Amino acid sequence: MHSEKIVEIRNLVKDYGVKGFQTRVLKGIDLTIFSNDFIAIMGPSGSGKTTLLNILSSVDKPTLGSVLLDGRDITKLSNKELSRLRRDKIGFIFQDYNLLDTMSLKDNIALPLALNGVAGRECSRKAEELAEMFGLKDHLDKYPYQLSGGQKQRGAACRALITGPEIIFADEPTGALDSKAGKDLLDALLRVNEQGNATILMVTHDAYSASYAKDVYILSDGAMKCRISRGGSRKEFYDRIMDTQVSMGGDFT
């Protein structure tokens, strides 16, 4: 199957700090993401995962290098264009859900579509469809504070998916969830990916979560150390990820 390039990262460098006291958090990252990929980036805490994701999702700017999304360099776009890009091409899942507590789950899910000017009925239909897929059908009228963490995060996933974005960025989506809730979310994401509906880039420090991906990259000390691709079962994949971690001796907690 021929798949097209969605994101192309070239020699990405990010420094933090004032001049003379800079630390280089990302030290030249290269990565290409194709349509319908499910990539996990793994690394210990402080290795620069969030930083990388922030740059990819245009919330932050890199010091050097370029990020091509859909063939356009996002580091060179104006604020207005970036907003549109985030709105139309990118979906986000945050570690702490970030649902709006002012509105019901359904309104939260439908929000990006409504903002895009899609007709109300269509928004409603799509929201319900996604909620069904994520097992949230009975919770649509609830407000975020009435939902469990897992339900909130699945809701956030629905919100990320509703506009049919080219790529989903997820920053430790299971980080705040217990293992059952985390598993439910990952299962749902995997299903969407397998149906060919989503390209996912997930960042995590947790090998179990990473084992849901097709490819896992290990980020350590601001550089990509290796890539592990899934061959057989998820169990086998998980064991291989663990082995790699141990062999690298990193502190993955």
Added chain:
Amino acid sequence: MSITRLALQNFRKSVSTYLSLILSLAFTIMIIYNFQCIVFSDLFDTLEEPNKGYINVIIEVITVVLVFFLLFFIWYSTNVFLTRRKREIGIYVFMGLSNQRIGKLYAVETLFIGAAALVLGLGVGALLTQLFQMILLALSDISVDLHFQIALEPVLITTGIYVAVYTLFIIKGYVNIVRSSVLNMISASRRNEYVRENRLLLVGKAVLGVAILSTGFYLAVRAGGVEVIESLLAAVVLVIMGVYLLFGGFLPLLFQGFVKNKAVLYRGERTLWINNVVYRMRKNYRTYAMTCVLMLCSVTALATSFAMRNRYDNIVRFRRTYTFQILSDVPGSQEQLAGLIGRDNNILYESCVELLSLDASLVDTQFNYGNYMIVPYSQVASLAEDAGLEPLFREPAEDEVIGLSHVVLLSFITDRSDITYTINGRVLREIHDTDEPYLGYLQEIGNYLVVNDRFYDELKPLGWSVMYVYSFGIEDPENFAASKDELDAFVSAERAQGHYTGCVTIDPHDKTADWIKVLYSLCIFVFMVFVLASGSILFMKLYNDAFEERGRYKVLQKIGCSERRLRRAVSRELGCTYALPFAVMAGSAFFSVHALERLMSENLMTVYGVSVLIVLAFFLVFYRASVRLYYKNAGI
């Protein structure tokens, strides 16, 4: 660097928490203090009954509204503060502090804030009073020179009221903290304002609100006799309650309807701001209601001041119709008098009218005012022509009268239909009541009835005393004193012959109508205070809300909601916040001005329109400013 930034951010956050409470409290103190300053100023020194009585009624009405305002504003601001602080000091629970100690911590904290607010409020209040005074002076040639000394009573009374109410809310906060669970304390900010209420309850509230409001309006505009004073006070209380219920019932109902109807809701930014309005409704409907009531007061005060101004001009014009009026039982003196006055002044117009003076016991009527003067129609008609006044309504038939009254400031007797007089055994119906100054100043101090000539001739031979009124308007009223000696000599000469003769001279610099200026100034002052109060409530509320929005807007920006759209959503939400109370106010003010119309028996609809527009202009300014501030505080 990030630590410094964090510390700075923390500091700014808590400063804004403290500051918003201090400012709200100081503001309340300021308003109360300003009002007390008026009550204790020399403004009312010149007043006499019954005007003093009228003013007292008005002051009572304002006091009722201000007490509501005070309670509400302190309740609101301490509540916001409590929820914010609970989250922060709730952390101490984990350090092993008991709820009681945390409660004490809160009480001491609020005590200091309260004291700071008191000092600030009184200080700024004193300055503001001076400022208002200057505005008042600059505003109008007829306003009174107000002298606000920094007297002790207003300070003491203001402090007393404030301390009493504030202590109440400190205790309430303390009890609240002592009683709350750990979880509740930490999550205080999350759930304080919730959201969907029972539909039936809302419908009930809305219906009750409309009913109470309508009753209030009815009481306000109902015509009646002396009981009008009580029904006006009742109307004020009912309107406040009705507005409150309307905002508590109808508004949530409406907006919850929007939220339910997704086809309406999911349209651009609408889902953002309508959900926000609903989210805050529970907390905010009281704010809307309060603002609405305050605005209603300010519009009514402004309309009253306009009306007072008109009325003052009219009263002065009424009095100045003639400069000299001689009342005598001697007929045919007009030419002689004209000659006397003509020596020092140019006469513009003159008239003479014959009238019968009746003892009060001979006239029977609903409102008995004292002695009555009966004037034949033909005499008044020719007088009107001579003096260039409006012609009379029409010739009364033999069983009809026309009353000649004067311009009054207000009359609580608003029902003037079905008035009859029984004179000499005949029942006469009043067909009209005019305040055209046919008899000038004399019309102001007596009761005059115009009757059909034939009926007059019937009454005349019955032997009641006949009087003549000679009136003169001169070219230069300022020069009235020049003719004084001749007229005085004339009067004493006639009196010496045993006649009843008197002379009225109108001094254009006369001060007896000045008390109306007092009212005028009071109304303008009250208007300024209330406009400021209502605008500031909304302003304060939005200021607080904006901080809570920060996090949400960050998320929205991350998911690709552009700054422009966020700003649009904010301006819609804020527009709604300002427009709702304004709309209800504009509707209610129609009735309050209508009530005023009846009290002053004058058409005030133009005044209504202008006043509402002026308040609208103020609100647009407030609106612009709060939108700006909101952008800034919410970080967009």
